[in-house]
Amino acid sequence: NLHLLTPEFALAGFALVVFLLDLFVPNDRKHLLGWLSALGLVGLAVLSVLMLSGEKESLYNGLLAVDDYSLFFKVFFLAIGVFIILSSIDYVKLHLNHPGEFYGLLLFSILGMNLMAMSRELLTAYISLELLSFSLYVMVAYALGNPKSNEGSLKYIIIGALSSAILLYGISMVYSTLGVTKFEAIAQSLIDLSSVSPALWAGLALVIAGLGFKLAAVPFHMWAPDAYEGAPLPVTAYLAIASKAAAFALVLRLLAEAFVPVTERWDQWQIIIVVLAALSMVVGNLVALAQSNLKRLMAYSSVGHVGYILAGIAVLAPDSLMGANGVIFYLVGYSVTSMVVFAALIAFFNATGQEEIPDLAGLADRQPFLAMAIAIGLFSLSGLPIFVGFTIKFYLFTAVANEGYLWLAGLAILTSLISLYYYLQVIRQMYIQPALVAPAQSDHDEVEAEEGASGEGEDDEHTHTPAHHESSADYIPLPRPSAALIFVVALGLIATIALGVYPAPLLELVEAASAAIIPGG
Amino acid sequence: MSLQSYLVISIILFCLGIFCVLTRRNAISILMGIELILNSCNLNFAAFSRFVTPPDDISGQVIALFGIVLAAAEAAVFLAIILAIYREFRTISPDETDTLKG
Numbered sequence: 001n002l003h004l005l006t007p008e009f010a011l012a013g014f015a016l017v018v019f020l021l022d023l024f025v026p027n028d029r030k031h032l033l034g035w036l037s038a039l040g041l042v043g044l045a046v047l048s049v050l051m052l053s054g055e056k057e058s059l060y061n062g063l064l065a066v067d068d069y070s071l072f073f074k075v076f077f078l079a080i081g082v083f084i085i086l087s088s089i090d091y092v093k094l095h096l097n098h099p100g101e102f103y104g105l106l107l108f109s110i111l112g113m114n115l116m117a118m119s120r121e122l123l124t125a126y127i128s129l130e131l132l133s134f135s136l137y138v139m140v141a142y143a144l145g146n147p148k149s150n151e152g153s154l155k156y157i158i159i160g161a162l163s164s165a166i167l168l169y170g171i172s173m174v175y176s177t178l179g180v181t182k183f184e185a186i187a188q189s190l191i192d193l194s195s196v197s198p199a200l201w202a203g204l205a206l207v208i209a210g211l212g213f214k215l216a217a218v219p220f221h222m223w224a225p226d227a228y229e230g231a232p233l234p235v236t237a238y239l240a241i242a243s244k245a246a247a248f249a250l251v252l253r254l255l256a257e258a259f260v261p262v263t264e265r266w267d268q269w270q271i272i273i274v275v276l277a278a279l280s281m282v283v284g285n286l287v288a289l290a291q292s293n294l295k296r297l298m299a300y301s302s303v304g305h306v307g308y309i310l311a312g313i314a315v316l317a318p319d320s321l322m323g324a325n326g327v328i329f330y331l332v333g334y335s336v337t338s339m340v341v342f343a344a345l346i347a348f349f350n351a352t353g354q355e356e357i358p359d360l361a362g363l364a365d366r367q368p369f370l371a372m373a374i375a376i377g378l379f380s381l382s383g384l385p386i387f388v389g390f391t392i393k394f395y396l397f398t399a400v401a402n403e404g405y406l407w408l409a410g411l412a413i414l415t416s417l418i419s420l421y422y423y424l425q426v427i428r429q430m431y432i433q434p435a436l437v438a439p440a441q442s443d444h445d446e447v448e449a450e451e452g453a454s455g456e457g458e459d460d461e462h463t464h465t466p467a468h469h470e471s472s473a474d475y476i477p478l479p480r481p482s483a484a485l486i487f488v489v490a491l492g493l494i495a496t497i498a499l500g501v502y503p504a505p506l507l508e509l510v511e512a513a514s515a516a517i518i519p520g521g
Numbered sequence: 522m523s524l525q526s527y528l529v530i531s532i533i534l535f536c537l538g539i540f541c542v543l544t545r546r547n548a549i550s551i552l553m554g555i556e557l558i559l560n561s562c563n564l565n566f567a568a569f570s571r572f573v574t575p576p577d578d579i580s581g582q583v584i585a586l587f588g589i590v591l592a593a594a595e596a597a598v599f600l601a602i603i604l605a606i607y608r609e610f611r612t613i614s615p616d617e618t619d620t621l622k623g
Contacts, residue, residue, distance in 0.1 A: 150609045152621060153605070158548070161555045
C-alpha cells in the first residue's frame with residue numbers, strides 16, 4: 001500500500017524534473033518552469049482530493065499516516081504552493097537570478113510540508129522539518145545582490161540550525177526516558193509513567209524551544225523580522241503563510257497524539273503553552289506598532305497571530321474537537337487573507353520596487369484594485385466582521401473561553417484591537433494621504449494636492465473641484481498588475497468574504513481533519 | 522563504559538556547541554558549534570539505543586545515522602550561504618553584517 005504515497009513520490013520526481021529542465025530551458029523562457037510547476041501542483045492537489053474518499057491508514061508501521069488530517073493539509077499546502085507560484089512568476093522574472101531552481105526548491109519545500117503533516121513519529125517529523133527548512137534557508141537568500149537578503153538569510157540559518165539542533169537534543173532526551181519515538185507510543189508510556197524525571201523535563205523543554213523557534217513564538221521570534229525583511233517578497237509570503245501552517249500542523253499532531261491523551265499531565269503542562277501564547281500576542285502586536293517597513297510589519301503581526309493560534313493549541317482537550325477545529329480553521333483563514341495582502345504587495349513591488357509604508361501613499365488613486373485588496377486583507381487580519389478574519393477569531397476565542405481561559409481570550413481580543421491600529425495606519429496611507437505628484441509640477445498644483453485624495457465610497461461629501469481634479473490626476477500612475485496576480489488577489493478576496501460569511505463547508509472538512517487526530521472527539 | 526560516561530560526554534559537547542554558537546564572531550565557527558550540538562545528539566541516540574532500550578531495538582542507531590546525514594546537508598547549505606555573504610560583505614562575521622534594524 002505504498003500507492004497511498006503517490007503524491008509524495010510524484011512531487012519529489014517532479015521537483016527533480018524541474019531542476020533538470022532548468023539546465024535546458026533558455027534564459028528567457030524560465031518562467032515556463034513556473035507555469036509547469038503550478039500545473040503539476042494543481043494535478044497533485046486534485047489527486048489528493050480524490051484520495052480523501054479512499055483508504056486511510058498508517059504506513060511504515062506507524063511512521064506516516066494518511067488520514068483526513070494529513071490529506072486536508074496536503075491539499076492546503078499544494079493550493080498555497082500554486083498561489084505562491086502564480087504570484088511570484090513576474091517577481092522572479094524581474095528580480096531574481098536562477099528562476100528555475102527557485103521553483104524546484106519550492107516544490108521540495110512543499111514535499112517537506114506534506115511529510116510534516118503526515119508524520120506520526122519524532123524522527124520523521126524532524127527530517128521533514130529539516131527538508132522544509134533547508135529549502136527556506138536558500139530561498140530567503142535568493143536575492144543575491146541585495147545585502148539585506150544575505151543578512152536576513154544568515155540570521156535565519158544560524159538561528160534555524162541552532163533550533164533544529166536543540167530540537168534534536170530534546171528528542172534524544174525524550175527517547176532516553178521513554179524509549180519510544182512514535183507519538184501514540186509516547187502517549188502510552190507517559191500514561192504508564194509514575195513520575196516525570198528531570199531528563200524528561202529537559203527533553204520536553206528543549207523540544208518546545210526548538211519548535212517555538214520554527215513557529216516564531218515569543219521569546220524565540222528574533223529571527224523573524226530580519227528574515228522576513230531580507231527575503232524576496234514571494235518568499236516572505238511563503239514563510240509567513242506556508243511554513244507557519246506546516247509547523248503548526250506538526251505541533252498540533254504532536255500534541256494531540258502524544259500529550260493530550262495523558263490527561264493529568266496535559267492539565268499541568270498546558271500552562272507553558274498558555275504563557276507562550278500570551279507573550280506572543282502581546283509582544284507581536286505591540287512591537288508592530290513601531291514598524292515602517294511593510295515586510296517587518298507583517299512579520300511582527302504574524303508573531304501576534306502565532307500567539308492566537310498557540311492559545312487555541314493550549315486548549316486542546318481529549319474529549320472536545322473545538323480547540324483543534326479552531327486552530328485549523330484559523331490557519332486556513334489566516335493563510336487566505338495573508339495571501340491576498342502579500343499578492344497585492346508583490347504587485348505593488350513589481351510596479352514600483354518599494355516596500356515601505358509611506359510609499360503606499362495615495363494607492364487608492366493610483367491603483368484602486370490593489371488598494372482595495374490590501375484594505376480588505378488588513379481589515380480581515382484585524383478581525384472585522386463579514387471577512388474571514390472575524391469568523392476565525394470568533395471561533396478560536398470561543399473555544400479558548402469555553403475551556404476556562406477567559407483572561408487569555410480577553411487578552412487576545414485586546415491585542416486584536418491594538419493590531420487594528422497599525423493595520424489602519426497602512427490603510428490611511430493608501431486612502432487618505434495624497435499620492436506623490438510627478439516631479440514636473442508647478443507650486444500651484446502642489447498646494448492643491450495637499451487637500452488629500454477622496455476616500456473609497458464612504459466620503460461622498462467630498463466635492464470634486466476642478467482644481468482638485470487636476471491635482472489628483474497628477475499622481476504617478478501604477479501599471480496594471482499581471483493576470484496571474486489579479487487572479488490570485490481576486491480569488492483570495494472572494495474566499496475572504498465567502499469564508500467569512502458562510503464557513504460551514506470548510507468547517508465540515510476541518511472537523512473531519514481534527515477528528516482524525518483527537519481520539520475522543 | 523557505562524551510560525553515564527556517554528551522557529556526560531554528550532552534555533559537554535552540547536554545552537561547548539552552544540558556547541561556540543553564542544560567542545563566535547566567525548560564521549564558520551558558528552557552523553562548527555552547530556555541528557558539535559548535532560554530534561552530541563547522535564552520541565545520545567547511539568548510547569540510549571545500546572543501554573536503555575531492549576537489545577533488538579536499534580531505532581536509536583538508525584536515528585543517529587539519519588542525524589549524520591542531516592548534519593552534513595545542513596553544513597552544505599550553511600557554507601553556500603556563507604559564500605553568498607562573503608561575496609556581498611567581504612566579511613563573514615555576523616556582527617558586522619548588521620544593516621537590518623528594529
